[in-house]
Amino acid sequence: MTYIEGFVAAVPETNKAAYTKHASDAFPLFKEFGVSRMVETWESDVPDGKVTDFRRAVKARPDEKIVFSWFEYPSKAARDAANEKMMSDPRMAEAGKDMPFDGKRMIFGGFDTISDKGAPAGTGYVNGSLFAVPNANKADFTAFAKQMADIFTEYGATRVLDAWGNDVPAGKVTDFQGAVQARDDETVLFGWIEWASKADSEAGWEKIMGDPRMADAKVPFDGQRMVFGGFEPIVDLS
Template identity: 65%
Template sequence: MAYIEGFVCAVPADKKDAYRKHAADAAPLFHELGVARMVETWGDDVPDGRVTDFKGAVKAKPDEVVVFSWFEFPDKATRQAANEKMRSDPRMEAMGADMPFDGQRMIYGGFEVLSDEKTGAKAGYVDGMVLAVPANARDAYRELTAKTNAVIKEHGATRVVEAWGDDVPEGKVTDFQGAVKAGGDEVVVFSWIEWASKAARDEGWAKIMADPRMNEAMSHAPYDGKRQIYGGFSPLVDM
């Protein structure tokens, strides 16, 4: 089963090109170690929230931009082996010494893919989401997203991925649990939607929000939507 390593971090706005280069330069090494696809996206439409939001999740400063990114692995075993290799590879140490952002505030974790609805088209724009779902509501959440994701794809999305928290560590400064104020009986879900372009995304969401099937499905959501964090992101690196 496919496995996801998800990341969110805050990068100074004036370091965008440096971050892109840092990520692109690192991609060949990650692929060598087992990553099938690496995607880095730059915050473009990331709203402030009343309870939670992406900026608060990584304690972003006013001059910083939220980055939403992920690695795709063919399975968990490949991911585990890759992480083990990364810990002992001197190239990773050199890379870590030259990061154009504060790595202590980066949040990360491993996620099992619950569902992956895709067409194969490359992402031109991404909606990223993180939420907390009661552990005993996994099946209910999967059933809900089967309905909502069908509507989202019908209105233009090229891919929708839902990934269930599996190896999500607690952090000293920030972490995924704190990002969505997850309780002890809740699991973090890492999710994203791919679109052909921002225009397609904006047009699609207008139709989605007006679709009665979406409103009906979401009225039975088995989680607290007020603690969900979300935003729109422009791809920086997709390799």
């Protein structure tokens, strides 16, 4: 099953073109190492939250925008092998010399896919999300995620994926655990919804929020600590 390496970063707004080029130029190397798809998305509609949000997750400054991104691998073994190659290949060190953002505040981790419905189809908009889910609720969350995927694809989403934290390191400055204020008995979830366009996303969400199945769904996590936002793809390569 698809293994996900997820990232969230704060990038100066003035560096958008430089970041896009940096990511695009790096993809041939990542593909050589084993990445099957790389997606980079740029902040479009990222609200401030009362408890958690994307901006706090990476300590974003007023002049920075949020980038929500991921690598897809065919398996965790492929991801682990790729990371070993990345750590030892001198080309990676060279590419990292002129980063167009503060890498110390980037959060990253590895995630096992637990629900994946649909397929990329001319993705034009992404809803990205992070959750803290009690370990004891993994089965309930998996069932919940699959139920939500059925509803979202019914109303126009092209793909809905949720992944359970498997290798999510603690960071010195920022990390996924801090992003969602995860407790010791909780695991971080990384997920997204792909749409053909922002207009499709907006129309789909309007219908989804009026669907009685949403009101009846039992949410197996603390929704107040969920982190979410809307993003426009700037790089989507496979």
